[in-house]
Amino acid sequence: MEVAKKLVVIIFGAVLIAIALNVFLIPANIFASGFTGTAQLLAYVLPVSTGILLFLLNIPVAIIGWLKIGKAFTVYSFVNVIFTMFFLEIIPIIEISSDILLNAVFGGVILAFGAGITLKYGASSGGLDIIALILSRMSDRPVGVYFFVLNAIIVVTSGLLFDWEKALYTLVTLYVSSRLIDAIHTRHVKLTAMIITKKPDELRKAIHERITRGITRIPAKGGYSEEEKEMLVTVITRYELYDLKQVIHSVDPQAFTNIVETAGVFGLFRKDG
Structure with missing residues (x-):
């Protein structure tokens, strides 16, 4: 029953992440944090969907996490990635609002809620969480340093690909999502x-x-x-x-x-x- 409950929460989290991307962020050209945002960026320059790219990016990370972090945590995190990819493929990309700020805020809130409840039940949305944790153990630097570096790259790249106004709205999404994840789970590693x-x-x-x-x-x-x-x-x-x-x-x-x-x-x- 405990495993079933955990899987239900992880799948529900994947649904929310997919909705945040396909309904709010992707139509507005606003990017999420971590590997999700990286997959979004790559999808604009490669003929591959965001869901497939997110899955491919997480394969080497899952192998490393299995060896360095823990088997249960890595398996549940990869399950979340698989279902996120699945729902990204079946949920259509639609635009329900042309207001970029509304898309940035609501996309960030829904994304954070999906990622936050996944973290609360002992898994993650994969990618950057696992990499940052491994690098932090190797170097004794705070995990936040690695989150900041990758997210800064995402913001700068979005500004270069589109315009700097979109990059600023991406910062809004990153701020909203990080604050809500802190409230749902805990920011202290x-x-x-x-x-x-x-x-x-x-x-x-x-x-x-x-x-x-x-x-x-x-x-x-x-x-x-x-x-x-x-x-x-x-x-x-x-x-x-x-x-x-x-x-x-x-x-x-x-x-x-x-x-x-x-x-x-x-x-x-x-x-x-």
Whole structure:
């Protein structure tokens, strides 16, 4: 049931991404961020559709993600890419408004909602998410740096291909979509989870079976009940947050979990993943 629920959300996210592109962004010559925007740009210079190009761009990324990020995350992300390609091919490109600003805003909102709920359920829309995460682990630079570089290339290229006014509207779409994704999910790539539980052994084992991260165990005592407990502390990426929630809920639904933003990590985090 959990897998089925996850697949339904991922497919629904793909539908929203396809609608945002074919109904709002593509008719107005406005570009999305990441690999989706890259596929849009290539579709204007190559005789291939945006959906097919998005699929082809993600094939090498999926292979790298399988080796470097994690099998489950990569598989679900690629499923999202496949269904996005499918819906891009069957949903017609139509223009419901000639107002470029409306297309930029509504396209960005719908695109972000589709990508955001996909992230919330432990997958991504592929492409840049996976590449940025890998590069961040290799260099210890923030993931935002890589998002900024690729999106800057998309904005500049759209300005050169069309006009700089369209490039500015592309910036509007990128801003709207990034803000909404932050609201739906979380913009912080690394998070610290502090889990207070009465079942530390079972929970530690279950977490290690789903997530390859180190865990620190700290003795704890209830301030009111005075019960003996343990606090498990681990640092995860935002892509692993969904899996962690599912593990905690299945092993110890009564566990108290605090998720906090992590500004930086030193040590073996990069090598653990």
